[in-house]
Amino acid sequence: MNIAAESKRTRDSNSLLQVEQLKKYFPVRAGLLRRVVNQVRAVDGVSLQIASGKTIGLVGESGCGKSTLGRAILQLQKPTAGNVFLAGKEITGMSHAELKESRRDMQIIFQDPYASLSPRRTVAQIIREPLDVHRIGSPSERRRRVSELLEVVGLRPQILNRYPHEFSGGQRQRIGIARALAPKPKFIVADEPVSALDVSVQSQVLNLIAELKRDLGIAFLFISHDLAVIQHVSDTVAVMYLGRLVEEASAEDIYRFPKHPYTEALLSAIPVPDPKRKSSRIILGGDVPSPAHPPSGCPFHPRCPAAMDRCSDVPPPRTDQGGPGRPHYVSCHLYNGIES
């Protein structure tokens, strides 16, 4: 019994992070008694793995559940079902104290550099907060670590005693990154870290993230709605639609050989700064459906240019359409029954 309980809580594999059938439902309440009348299926059975030092790019439109997935992995929102393993240890269902210990290893970078830094704290206080919380190092070691982090993210040490309002969006995002790096995490969720920034600054921050990944060997879940940004930082790309992953493959394969009709449409809808490319765009009809009332069968079928009869009835299974050693997962009836 002991062994069974133990094996349930651990996984040994080469992946740093393993997510299995993760679900996060939000109840919809109505009426006088606030009874639960429906569920918003923000994340509806997502599995993925991230190896040490690798980056998964998670792409999808607003409301597809990508941020909720990131937060559910970090246990910032308690998942409804499913398991998450970090370095072999299951973190779903951990006690508060155990979870706090694990949080040293997993951090987050937020989208909005204006809302995610306390206006009343100095840069030094903000960056050393994780060190204080986790009681890492002596006060002088913490001070040293903060200066070191500033250098890593490309900020001058003179700014230590200044406040967030004195900085531009790009600089604030660097402060947020330094804070996430402070406890030397193994895994970071970067939730749209550059979408609030202007292009010229965006590329500076993207280069910084790519550098960190290379030099520090941190695994990233990089969430973005922008496929072009995702390409620059990711080893693997996962495309999400209405709470589910519809396609997952290496960054090279997904851009060169997209398989799911949704991925194809997403890729072709990106405006390209080249006036000669007068587009061969696939324009999808309609809007993303509400996750409270997902369509039957394949969630994409009402907008899909290739929809067939069975798409509205049966949810498509996930199949591997890649070559040997190059998995390329697609959930689409077009590929159902075809073995790679």
Added chain:
Amino acid sequence: MSDGSEILLSIRDLRVEFATEQGVVRAVDGVSFDVHAGETVGLVGESGCGKTVTGLSILRLVPCPPGRIAAGQIEFRGQDLLQLDTRQMRDIRGSRISMIFQEPMTALNPVFTIGNQMVDVLRDHEKMTRRQARTAAIEMLDKVGIPDPAVRIDEYPHQLSGGMRQRVMIAMALSCGPELLIADEPTTALDVTTQAQVLDQIVSLQEEFQMAVILITHDLGVVAEVCSRAIVMYCGSVVENGSIEPLFEQPRHPYTAGLLNSIPRIRDDRLGKLPVIEGMVPDLLQLPAGCRFADRCGRASGVCIESRPQLNDGAGGQTAVACFNPIDVQQ
């Protein structure tokens, strides 16, 4: 380009100032450009470059105070809009010049149905009965691609999705058949697939209504897709102005070139590092005396530090550029 067609809007030396606690900030500083009838012009730049303030100035919607149009002319069909009285200006807004905004939820009134709001606009500018206006509004909603317009017209803004709301805004803006539409980041709040739908809609309506469009955006990709000309702004002034082919293929201003380079694009060979424009936009309160891009520019020389370059004429199919050391094609 739009040679031969008449000039619809002509902005000369526009200066807009904002009073702040730290002093007066010149958000727009000497902007001049023309818009020809029926053309689509992109007004591009990063946040804080003055593109939105320029757009708002055309309709005299700059919040005052703290803002103030300090100098310049904005001639619309030969008439200086800055000289009109409030009533005359009201007649032009929404009727001959319309504007749509980035966030349609804040631009629509949440307590009225969209039909109510559209009928108001129509009846304000045209002699129409309520019933006629309603029919016209339904027709317009149909044109912008709203399914079941006769039903949707009685819904409230919160019942519509973001893309739908933006379509309603477009329908409202176009209901009086304006000659000029100013679209301020109309697709920035939308997802890529919805953005593609809305951009397509704007292009086809622009052709149908023969109106000119000023598309204000930070997204050079959007400009390349829909505009015939682009005006690039940096720090309150125009740095480059020209047809999109030369502008995107042989940008002459180092800022335009840097901006184009730093956009992450999908490519077959992944770059190790994205090219960047080093440094950041100068503080509007402490502007340098010379070229405002000089401290981030690899081509800057002594003259760039000392004096401010003026926008040249851009003869011979080249773009007009405000730079002492433009990137020359021959080199």
